[in-house]
Amino acid sequence: MREIVILGIGQTPVDEHWDKSLRELAGEAVIAALIDAKRESSDGLFVGNMMSGMLSKQENLGALIADWVGLRGIEAVKVEAACGSGAAALRMGLMAVSSGEMDSAIIVGVEKMTESLPAETTAALATAADADYESTQGLSFVAINALVMRRYMHEYGWKHTDFAPFSINAHANAVHNPYARLREAITEDDYRQARMVADPINLLDASPTGDGAAAVLIVPADTIQSNDLPIITIAGSASATDSLAVHDRHDPLWLSAAEISAHKAYKQAGIGPNDIDLFELHDAFSIMSALSLEACGFAERGQGPRLGLDGDIIPTGRIPLTTLGGLKARGHPVGATGIYQVVEIVQQLRGEAGPTQVDGAKIGMAQNIAGSGAVIITHILKAHK
Amino acid sequence: MREIVILGIGQTPVDEHWDKSLRELAGEAVIAALIDAKRESSDGLFVGNMMSGMLSKQENLGALIADWVGLRGIEAVKVEAACGSGAAALRMGLMAVSSGEMDSAIIVGVEKMTESLPAETTAALATAADADYESTQGLSFVAINALVMRRYMHEYGWKHTDFAPFSINAHANAVHNPYARLREAITEDDYRQARMVADPINLLDASPTGDGAAAVLIVPADTIQSNDLPIITIAGSASATDSLAVHDRHDPLWLSAAEISAHKAYKQAGIGPNDIDLFELHDAFSIMSALSLEACGFAERGQGPRLGLDGDIIPTGRIPLTTLGGLKARGHPVGATGIYQVVEIVQQLRGEAGPTQVDGAKIGMAQNIAGSGAVIITHILKAHK
Numbered sequence: 001m002r003e004i005v006i007l008g009i010g011q012t013p014v015d016e017h018w019d020k021s022l023r024e025l026a027g028e029a030v031i032a033a034l035i036d037a038k039r040e041s042s043d044g045l046f047v048g049n050m051m052s053g054m055l056s057k058q059e060n061l062g063a064l065i066a067d068w069v070g071l072r073g074i075e076a077v078k079v080e081a082a083c084g085s086g087a088a089a090l091r092m093g094l095m096a097v098s099s100g101e102m103d104s105a106i107i108v109g110v111e112k113m114t115e116s117l118p119a120e121t122t123a124a125l126a127t128a129a130d131a132d133y134e135s136t137q138g139l140s141f142v143a144i145n146a147l148v149m150r151r152y153m154h155e156y157g158w159k160h161t162d163f164a165p166f167s168i169n170a171h172a173n174a175v176h177n178p179y180a181r182l183r184e185a186i187t188e189d190d191y192r193q194a195r196m197v198a199d200p201i202n203l204l205d206a207s208p209t210g211d212g213a214a215a216v217l218i219v220p221a222d223t224i225q226s227n228d229l230p231i232i233t234i235a236g237s238a239s240a241t242d243s244l245a246v247h248d249r250h251d252p253l254w255l256s257a258a259e260i261s262a263h264k265a266y267k268q269a270g271i272g273p274n275d276i277d278l279f280e281l282h283d284a285f286s287i288m289s290a291l292s293l294e295a296c297g298f299a300e301r302g303q304g305p306r307l308g309l310d311g312d313i314i315p316t317g318r319i320p321l322t323t324l325g326g327l328k329a330r331g332h333p334v335g336a337t338g339i340y341q342v343v344e345i346v347q348q349l350r351g352e353a354g355p356t357q358v359d360g361a362k363i364g365m366a367q368n369i370a371g372s373g374a375v376i377i378t379h380i381l382k383a384h385k
Numbered sequence: 386m387r388e389i390v391i392l393g394i395g396q397t398p399v400d401e402h403w404d405k406s407l408r409e410l411a412g413e414a415v416i417a418a419l420i421d422a423k424r425e426s427s428d429g430l431f432v433g434n435m436m437s438g439m440l441s442k443q444e445n446l447g448a449l450i451a452d453w454v455g456l457r458g459i460e461a462v463k464v465e466a467a468c469g470s471g472a473a474a475l476r477m478g479l480m481a482v483s484s485g486e487m488d489s490a491i492i493v494g495v496e497k498m499t500e501s502l503p504a505e506t507t508a509a510l511a512t513a514a515d516a517d518y519e520s521t522q523g524l525s526f527v528a529i530n531a532l533v534m535r536r537y538m539h540e541y542g543w544k545h546t547d548f549a550p551f552s553i554n555a556h557a558n559a560v561h562n563p564y565a566r567l568r569e570a571i572t573e574d575d576y577r578q579a580r581m582v583a584d585p586i587n588l589l590d591a592s593p594t595g596d597g598a599a600a601v602l603i604v605p606a607d608t609i610q611s612n613d614l615p616i617i618t619i620a621g622s623a624s625a626t627d628s629l630a631v632h633d634r635h636d637p638l639w640l641s642a643a644e645i646s647a648h649k650a651y652k653q654a655g656i657g658p659n660d661i662d663l664f665e666l667h668d669a670f671s672i673m674s675a676l677s678l679e680a681c682g683f684a685e686r687g688q689g690p691r692l693g694l695d696g697d698i699i700p701t702g703r704i705p706l707t708t709l710g711g712l713k714a715r716g717h718p719v720g721a722t723g724i725y726q727v728v729e730i731v732q733q734l735r736g737e738a739g740p741t742q743v744d745g746a747k748i749g750m751a752q753n754i755a756g757s758g759a760v761i762i763t764h765i766l767k768a769h770k
Contacts, residue, residue: 002484021517053509054438058516060467063626063759067633073645075624076760077473080463082445088462092477099387099483124438131443132406239460241448248452260458374448375461 002098005224006232006381008037008217009343014181014210014331016114022056023068026110029213029339030069033106037217043102045069045076048089048109049335052078054124055116065108075102081239082128083284084370085109086338087377090216091239097218109336110213121209125334128371130245142206142285144246144372146198149287152253153200156302160200163286164191165308166321167204167328170283173315174325176355179340181210181331205286210331214339216346232349235363236265236380244374253302257376258295258367265365265378266297273297276380277361278320278348280341282369283327292367293319296378315356323348323356338368342379349383387483390609391617391766393422393602394728399566399595399716401499407441408453411495414598414724415454418491422602428487430454430461433474433494434720437463439509440501450493460487466624467513468669469755470494471723472762475601476624482603494721495598506594510719513756515630527591527670529631529757531583534672537638538585541687545585548671549576550693551706552589552713555668558700559710561740564725566595566716590671595716599724601731617734620748621650621765629759638687642761643680643752650750650763658682661765662746663705663733665726667754668712677752678704681763700741708733708741723753727764734768 010032012025020028026047034040047061058064062076075096081088086109093105113121126135129144139147152158167186174180186204194204221233240260246252266272273296281292290304298319299307312318324330324344327337345364347353353361366379395417397410405413411432419425432446443449447461460481466473471494478490498506511520514529524532537543552571559565571589579589606618625645631637651657658681666677675689683704684692697703709715709729712722730749732738738746751764 023517050444051438053436053512056516057508057512057520059435059465059512060514060629060756060759062466062473063629063756064515066626067628071626072628073625073641075476076466076626077477077624078465079477080444080465081447081461088447091460092462092464092480095477095481095484095486098486099480101480101483123442127438127442127444129445130449131441132408135442239462240458241451241461243452243457244445244448256458371445371448374445 003221004094004097004218004234005221006216006346007219008033009346010036011179011214011340011343012212013179014212014333017211018115022052022058022110022112023064025112025211025213026065026108027068029215030106030108033215033217039217041071042104042106042217044074044096044105045071046089046093046105046107047078048086048338049078049111050080050082050085051111051124055120056112081375082370083334084338084368084375084377085335087368087379088239090338090342091237091377093218094234094237097220103223104217104219106215106217107339108213108215109339111333111335112211113209113333114211133245142201143198145285145287146201148246148252148372149200152287155253158305161188161192162305162309163205164188165313166283166286166289167191169313170322170326170328173323173356174329177324177330180325180329181208182329201285207284207327207332210333212331212333212336214336214343216339216342230350230383230385232346233382233384234379235269235382238264239375239377241375242373244371246372255291255295255373255376257373258292261376261378262296265380269380271363275363276319276365278323278358278364280345280366281321282367283322284332288369315358320358323353323358341366341368345381349381388606389479389482389603389619390606391601391731392604393418394731395421396564396599396725396728397597398564399597399718402596403500407437407443407495407497408449410497410596410598411450411493412453414600415491415493418600418602424602426456427489427491427602429459429481429490430456431474431478431490431492432463433471433723434463434496435465435467435470436496436509440505441497466760467755468719469723469753469760469762470720472753472764473624475723475727475764476622476762478603479619479622482605488608489602489604491600491602492724493598493600494724496718496720497596498594498718499596518630527586528583530670530672531586533631533637533757534585537672540638543690546573546577547690547694548590549573550698551668551671551674552576554698555707555711555713558708558741559714562709562715565710565714566593567714586670592669592712592717595718597716597718597721599721599728601724601727615735615768615770617731618767618769619764620654620767623649624760624762626760627758629756631757640676640680640758640761642758643677646761646763647681650765654765656748660748661704661750663708663743663749665730665751666706667752668707669717673754700743705743708738708743726751726753730766734766
């Protein structure tokens, strides 16, 4: 594949944007990415979004957003893989540019979740699970994750509070990120006392919904000037699937699609987990952090929470996680999340991440998860200075 | 780009499949394409679908279908561009294989529309239009097309019956297609007397909804044996956008995105409209047939209906259209339609189209439209015998 560079990034704060429509949110991020890249247009637009049809009565987002940002005429399409829609759209943009079919692409993730009734949003989120065999049983999406977490605690002997460091770290990092939804630090006491959502997942295990958009502009490395420094390349990119329903898995406590996609990405980048300077993982629920760390080779099976308890995951730790707040505190506008993760890694690799800057960060990994592990997409970004 | 071959095709009848779920329909088409291609697997799966979230409470179709057909683990994603989702998914599969990222891809279009209440389906279809500026005015999708048709008749002086040949030809051709939804011939009298839907569009101007799935398996030309004859290549493939809302267009009677994408595809294939042996156009409404013919260079501006009246569009005519029934009579399961068109062209180029076989067909064009022209995707297929 042609080597691909992320030339521009853009994002809106994750918030309740009652004054902004879907197209306005997406437009804000796209325009910011164009300005950041010092470009005026792009050959293609790939929109990562999950729920616009269900919540905003709007599909056909490719045409909608391309026209809104002044790029009427270009190729534009929406890509959907539930909560992994953002990274799935990035994969499509990447392959479009790699194929030579276009010389630049904007990938924007956008989701507008807060103007709908909570019951509508919950129902829309449940479409990420297996409608015929999971949702029909009355399982909401958080309930499915709660069953996984309960089983994990039983199987490996962890207490609920052992997961606290994931949330405490995410909130501590979000304090300094102006784009984050929950800019407030939490303590272990807060975590312990948080209101229950679906036992054992409480409010501080779960990421908040939100409205938001994030965008990147990519071009082939061979088309840019060498003085556009630092150059951030996509050194690894892979996507894999698992069964949609958790009960169909060979092991419901193992993210097989994370293992496959991460190891493909490592191989492409010619590195291993020890070379990763920071990891923006998909902490939609704290249990998912533990499972991702294990499947990607950062912890032994069943030992994910250990990294939090040992202080490895903070910005100065061995493998910093969710350095700008993660899904837990930056917020999780589902179709946008995968692009927020990539935007944040670019901020880190450029050395522009503020107080939670990871010192000397050269290689970052982003992992976006659809459903409870049904589609998992891994990207590895590398800085060349 | 690498030269891409369509190695296998599969389809289900378009019908009211109350006994089959979304995954079963898609699976049937995918398995048929694998068998046709004499393959057992594929590196990637691209699903064209518009309404599964709204009508079947199911997103994340990539993972759902990949697992169902026994390909758990492979990369899989859903691609959405309203009624153009099928061809949009084909574009993504094409770029994925062209980029070298994968050596084969299955593209399946699937839609399940008939188990929902008509009002739900109508609301879901309206998400193809501009929710903020069209649908909020109470305009259904057929109403928008009716306004366009009324304006066209006023502007160019056509009578309603001048559009009859498009529907009569489509129905006549569908009679012989076992996969078609409406296998019954119609007369001009039937057309004239059909029940009004949204003036001037009556029931025989409008394509029927339906449940269905169609699939193709593509591989790079350089990976197949030369004795796999006839070889069908994708000689041209392009997609373009226009404004989502019709009132935002420079000319609401001109499909600018059809013009752009068709001319790009002609250029890639090194041909012009006169070289096309058959054209599977997007006759969701008869007015769209006229507009497509004009934008793609088969008729002068405002003269689209002339081709029907002159007998040019029947299988033995100058430019055969909708040779296996088109959207009008094969049926229009929206996200699947773009793949049905391509499957039918492959049948024609293989010489396996039955009584409506276009004699000596070597080059076929498929055009899939999203919204009222907001995204238009053109593919040109070529037989090498």
